[in-house]
Amino acid sequence: MPSANITRLWNTFHPVDRAFLRLIIGDLLLLADSPIDWTLLRTAISFWDTQRAVFSFQGSELAPTVEEYAAFIQRPMPTRDIVVPNQFDMIQSRLAILLDLRDEEIRCELQHGWEHSVRTTWLIDFIHVCSLNARGESYQRDACHGFLLLIFGTILFPHLSNLIDGALAQVILQVVGGLSYVEVVLAETIRSLDYVREDYGEFVIQNFQDSLMGSALDWFMTLKAGDVPTWTNLSQKFLNQYRYCAETPTTLLDLSMTEMKEGQAFEAYAMEWRGRAAKHIPPIIERQQVQLFHSTLRGAYYSHLLAHTSSFSDLIEARKKLDMGVKLGRIEGPSKKKDGETSKKQTAGTSRRGKDTTIGVVNSGYQAS
Structure with missing residues (x-):
């Protein structure tokens, strides 16, 4: 997580920019330094039922829907106009609007093999250049919007270590447009769970490979894709290979x-x-x-x-x-x-x-x- 870059960019903003951002994300330093419990997140994802949109714990269901959340906090929660973008064209246009860039510039970034994601390094450079070109007493719209995309894409809804999900642009447009921060985050949480759950096996296998080293990595590289089509197959093979570590x-x-x-x-x-x-x-x-x-x-x-x-x-x-x-x-x-x-x-x-x-x-x- 680029917490050092987030802090550095925060220090380049003028007071008016910081005030605008605080209205949305609150205490940035506290948020940026908050550790992410990846084990908890992966465990939660494994219990998410995409068909029923609930967490299923051995038959017990927990459904964090907007309606149940509203009942929990004892007040109504409007759900109108919460958009869940998934199409490539919509992501491209929303990013162009959010960052005030031409469609061609966004298309060029997205078509570098990142599908619907933007590079974290590219976004950091974009924010830095915009913040250095501050003019007048009004907040720097493009820099602040890019900064919010960085916060959402690396702290609140991390996708990959070097990429940020472009679909978050719509969420940020809703936030800066005046919708409740809580309801938008809740809607995006549900969308993210479905999104991650669909690619959960591939996601976990890739992260598992990144955690290996030495002889364990050499063993992993000898496996063929057909041998481990799912995370269950891979975990079983790994246990069979290294069970002796626990037994002796x-x-x-x-x-x-x-x-x-x-x-x-x-x-x-x-x-x-x-x-x-x-x-x-x-x-x-x-x-x-x-x-x-x-x-x-x-x-x-x-x-x-x-x-x-x-x-x-x-x-x-x-x-x-x-x-x-x-x-x-x-x-x-x-x-x-x-x-x-x-x-x-x-x-x-x-x-x-x-x-x-x-x-x-x-x-x-x-x-x-």
Whole structure:
């Protein structure tokens, strides 16, 4: 959410512009800093029944209709002239009216592949330019309207992180036209629930992909669209793949006893180890993870990386320098060290066998005498 940009734009407005905006949105700073509980929103969307226009909780229905809301606040609520725009042409024309731009300018923005949405960065730049061209004592209509679109599109009804739903233009036109803020927001809430619910599966899958990293993201990228047509299919596959994370929690002893396999790449070992460390409950802070991981290393890796245990990225970079030193012949690498240790063990074994042979010869001579 571009809260920093919202605050910056707010500071460029003249007092008359701020007064106009406060009449509609109230305390902006409080609104801009309010955190969005995405988990709650996604959960609420999953319970929304588009056919009956109600929230359905295991048979119990909650219907936030305008009529029920009016009964709740004990006063009538007019619903006349609340428009729910969905057509592309209507969105285009409403945006042109709201921002006082030519239809061609809006059409150019909408037809860049955004369907019925405008880019958040484009809108921020538009507001900034308009606010800098302030003239006279009246409020800057275009800048204020664009600012309201930014507020509605990023805080009240967020669509995507970098796009704003153009259909909100009609809602803002109703608000600045004198209709009640509450009834317009309520009508738009119902419209948004239907809109999001229709694309809920695709919406959740995309957000789920964005939350993955490392081996989990690699696993996700191997899936085909036909394998996971719905969110239910994807969630089940994910649970099947990573159920072991919940069933076999890793202990500190397990982590400290782990060793890099022969021939295993350092990065692969580090990724595998961190994957196991992520299952530990409670979570281990990174510095402790690095120290514990370093304690599992052997030979040159342990000695040469001893001074690089502040973070995993620091450790990886130091390992790259170590490998370069090994290639240049300036540092004895882990493999050479291991070979040396093997030779040493073989020498010790040979000496032991020689000693045993000597003892056997002496014993034989003693028995013969």
